[in-house]
Amino acid sequence: MKRSVSKYLVTAAVGGVGFLAGAFVMRHAEPEPLTVGAVQEAGKVIGQSFSNAEADSMINMLQQFRTSYDALHKLNMPNSVVPAMQFNPLPVGFVQPDSKNAFKLPQQEAVKLPADKDELAFYSIRQLAYLIKTRQISSVQLTRFFFERIKRYDPKLLFAVTITDTYALKKAAEADAEIKAGHYRGLLHGIPFGAKDLLAQKDHRTTFGSKAFKDQQLNIDATVITRLEAAGAILLAKTTLGELAMGDVWFGGKTRNPWDPSRGSSGSSAGSSSAVSAGCLPYAIGSETLGSIVSPATECGVTGLRPTYGRVSKYGAMTLSWSMDKLGPITRNAEDAAIVFNAIQGTDDKDHSTIAANFDYDATGRSLKGYKIGYLKRDFERNGNHDTDSATLAKLRELGAELVPLEYPPFKTSWMTFILDAEAAAAFQDLVLTHRTDLLVQQNKNAWPNIFRASQFITAVEYLQANRARTLLIEDWYKRLKGLDLYVTPTYSINLAMTNLTGNPCVVLPNGFNKAGRPYSITFMGQLFGEAKLLQAARLYQNATSFHKQHPKMNF
Helix, strand or coil, X not given: CCCCHHHHHHXXXXXXXXXXXXXXXXXXXXXXXXXXXXXXXXXXXXXXXXXXXXXXXXXXXXXXXXXXXXXHHCCCCCCCCCCCCXXXXXXXXXXXXXXXXXXXXXXXXXXXXXXXXXXXXXXXXXXXXXHHHCCCCCHHHHHHHHHHHHHHHHHHHCCEEEECHHXXXXXXXXXXXXXXXXXXXXXXXXXXXXXXXXXXECCECCCCCCHHHCCCCCCCCCHHHHHHHHCCCEEEEEXXXXXXXXXXXXXXXXXXXXXXXXXXXXXXXXXXXHHHHCCCCCCXXXXXXXXXXXXXXXXXXXXXXXXXXXXXXXXXXXXXXXXXXXXXXXXXXXXXXXXXXXXXXCCECXXXXXXXXXXXXXCCCCCCCCCEEEEEHHHHHHCCCHHHHHHHHHHHHHCCCEEEEECCCCCCCCCHHHHHHHHHHHHCHHXXXXXXXXXXXXXXXXXXXXXXXXXXXXXXXXXXXHHHXXXXXXHHHHHHHCCCCEEEEECCCHHHXXXXXXXXXXXXXXXXXXXXCXXXXXXXXXXXXXXXXXXHHHHHHHHCCCHHHCCCCCCC
């Protein structure tokens, strides 16, 4: 039966890839005719065996596929174009955890400007906000203070792609004028921040951390930046990311860990974590697809919030994976994370993947009495930081929480990478087709150039099968978490990959230090759209400990 070319266009678009595209289209302007042998060899890539007759019968259809692939390639779609399909993390029968919107903080104690101004580097958002609101310090003065710290430490740590000082000082002066006139916008008004350099800001370049995009300037503002600026926040730096959101190596070098500059800061929210840890920014925005907030926050000893998928608009952000990317704050503590999250969360007409949900945050509680907190018993038993993590569980019990053991779903997870790799390879296929993968800094077998090329062979069928398995995972995990307010887990386990697929939110925060003096972390995980309970519990844990108050000495 003859099938229309338009149907093949749909087939190719759904998977974003095709197993013959890499072999026959990318390397040849005029592809060679397909043969029975070529089809049989291609079948080996996807684990299929075809007889001579079967292979011969496919040739005409595969040639039509190839023509369709070529038509798609000629569209030259930019990274900002989204597929005509959206991932939804909500399981059947899902009930929103929060019944209303509310944001309640305890009364802020009076704060005085310190005699040693360097102490401002590690003040919380609320402390800085009090100083600004009471006009003990101006936004211009505070912005200059952090600008001077960036100038001092960035040459060693390499956490900034672009320092937006001229722009920031202009915005700070506007903030001071508004506050003087009695128009105080709230806790973020006049306070500087950084944004990972995959977020567009129309007055400055947005490099994605890559030489292939180092001169790119997008004529839009990311919604996250728009919302922070509407709250009066001052953009002071576009922070580094590992190239195209992997690792801590970008076109300008390797972003360093302030606790030990001989080490990288991990990635890919490398610059945001390093700058906050070094006291060069009060907070910064990061992103996560598969650990890019959790990992650098751990390495740098800061608090990172990865929100539920769909909670925060991704408009104006680089796409790595349409169904896994999430934006969130990297801060000094959980309360600061809640303040920033409250400003950036919510639906957006420019991002159809956003999902309406309430955020009922109440930070006036003093204990975890009444909280049911799960813990992944097997991971705690296996984890190398056993003493530190056991102490965290003990502290949660001491605070009044009931701890409930939790087990993983019985799923093999080798298919997980199909989703991320296929979507990333589609988002950056143009680099493969034009051979600009050669411009990328990392060129080893596990780096993006090779992943992008190899992933051209992931079939649309297997991509969809992986997403069907994802549905089973989401449904199973939702059932296992019923009745729990949240759960805790060692930071590095299968939970990290699994919950980036299910879309569950997490807060990663320091919970100890190793013998070399570098931070350990623990992860608090929430129900879908359960950020309120998650952040409340994290705040109470931090109020009862002091790990988040310790900072790198930075004698360099």
